[in-house]
Amino acid sequence: MTPADWCMSVVTEPTSHRDLPTDADQPTVPIPADDQPTVMMRAVEEPTRLIPAVDGAERPTAEIPAVRPRGAHTPAGGGRRILGLPRPAFAGVAALAGLAVVGGALTALDAKDQVPMHTRVLGIDIGGRSEKDATRELVNGLGDRVQSPLTVRIGDQTTTVDPQRVGLTLDVEATVARAADSAPNPIKLIFGRDVAPVVSVDAEKLADAVAPTATKAGHAMTLPKITFSGLTPKATYPVAGEGVTQDAAAAAVTSGWLRQAEIVMPLTVITPKTSAADVDHLLAEVAEPAVAAPVTVNTDRGSFTVSRQAIAKSLVLKSDKYGLITPKVSEPKLRAALADELAGVEIQPQDASVRLADGTVKIMASQGGELVDTEQLAKDLLTILGQESGRSVAAAVEAVAAKTTESDLAALGIKEQVSTFTTHFSGGEDRNRNIIQVAKEVDGAVVKPGETFSLNGYTGERSYAQGYIDAPVILDGKLVKAVGGGISQFTTTLFNASYYAGLEDVFHKPHSYYISRYPSVIESTIYYPTLDMKFRNNTPYGVLIDTSTTSDSVTVTMWSTKVYDSVTTEWGPRRDVTQAKTVHLKDAGCVPAVGGIGFAQDAWRVMKSDGREVAREKFSWRYDAEPHFVCD
Structure with missing residues (x-):
């Protein structure tokens, strides 16, 4: 028998150090193989042998090659001694220890709903726990880390990203389930293992969030488009840029979040999806033929013509953010152009409305209408704009119900006056025309429960076309003339009416300078589109806004159902008073002013029900000292 064919039994009884053989001992005698399970050691080139097992059955022996260091001495007895123990005996003890460890590891794997020992997620040890306890341990261990902004580096630029804004989330339960379900190498259970967290992110939102930084680090694409100058199409050709793709951004964040202090996103060349050749094709096959002739539209209520100009205004040939041009006819632009x-073939629906008559709230009936299906018309137009002849389509006229009916308004509970507020102005000023104009526009507006009323949103841009004229406004700390000046007086009046109705203040901004005709702090300015005044109807009832004007005043009254018995204001004293300075201006649009003091002040809105205070809100503002403007 050669050393490569040795067969030895593994001794399972404890052995003390003093019982171990020394270098002077005689070679050990193998213990009969039928007493204990055996481990066969053979040469690499030898075939697998069958050896008797304890139960008498023959099984393949484990293939463990015997590898000796070059020049190693093999002592008598058939094995090299290690730490005074002949190699076969040492191997037996080591195998016994290994089996014990592996057995324990396999036991850990067999535990149901339990995370294997020494398992880590993001540096947090969750091993040996039930999935429920492991989930709690991971949540506690992470703390606020999942809510903290992450730092992103792109080239030489860095930025921070709010995880919530881009839908970046860690699925803790799925992560723990992954850790519990996976079957690790038993050796890893000894030294520990790390399980990757289950992370998800909205790739599109993430790419949009880092796009400005990517543009600084690289450069944006030139997006292709075709626009019309009158009836002439003008092309903008695409140019490749350098930035971060959605996939690259998502991969960098999901692999590095909570593991890296800084997420690095690679810059790559990004090419618009519509090429220069595609643009030329769109010019020749779509844009130019589209405006070559008008289109006739036939309906059951008569026919009308879509002019070449209307086609040019409504045909959209602009790319998306990826540089892809998809031709379409814009329905809103088409309806506006037509x-x-x-008007010659449609009947507009009329919503039910609330009006005041002799101090009583009355509901005006709604009326249905008949409208051309311009959404479908826009799609049908696109299919024939490339044709030289046969440029006509049929369009359906559909019955359309009013958006708001009498029953809708009746359910809103608009039955009594809940607040009113009046401000005064001097007669004969240009600004008065603007105040009266905006009051007419807002009169009769209904704000339903939960809705937010925006003055800018309701009136849109206040321009000359709507009947507004130039009047003084405060702009950049100076009085100048601008279209719509004076609107802030109506804004203040509307704000106070909503304030004393107990409605929620969403946004308002007091004037830079104190104006004595308004209540200090409880007032508001406005400037389209950057400054707005918004309030929310936080009651269960609808609110009707009623406006009225005289030659020297404007009044806003709110009608609804009272929520509070009373709403009042308590003002604190003025503090930090500053004096006006004289300023000489040479601006062509300069408006002189006598000036006024500056100060800070607080005000509290106090709301009461059944005679007791139920809510109190603090408003604070600081007014700058208005200079004494002298126009040179």
């Missing part, structure tokens, strides 16, 4: 033509 306003006069549609």
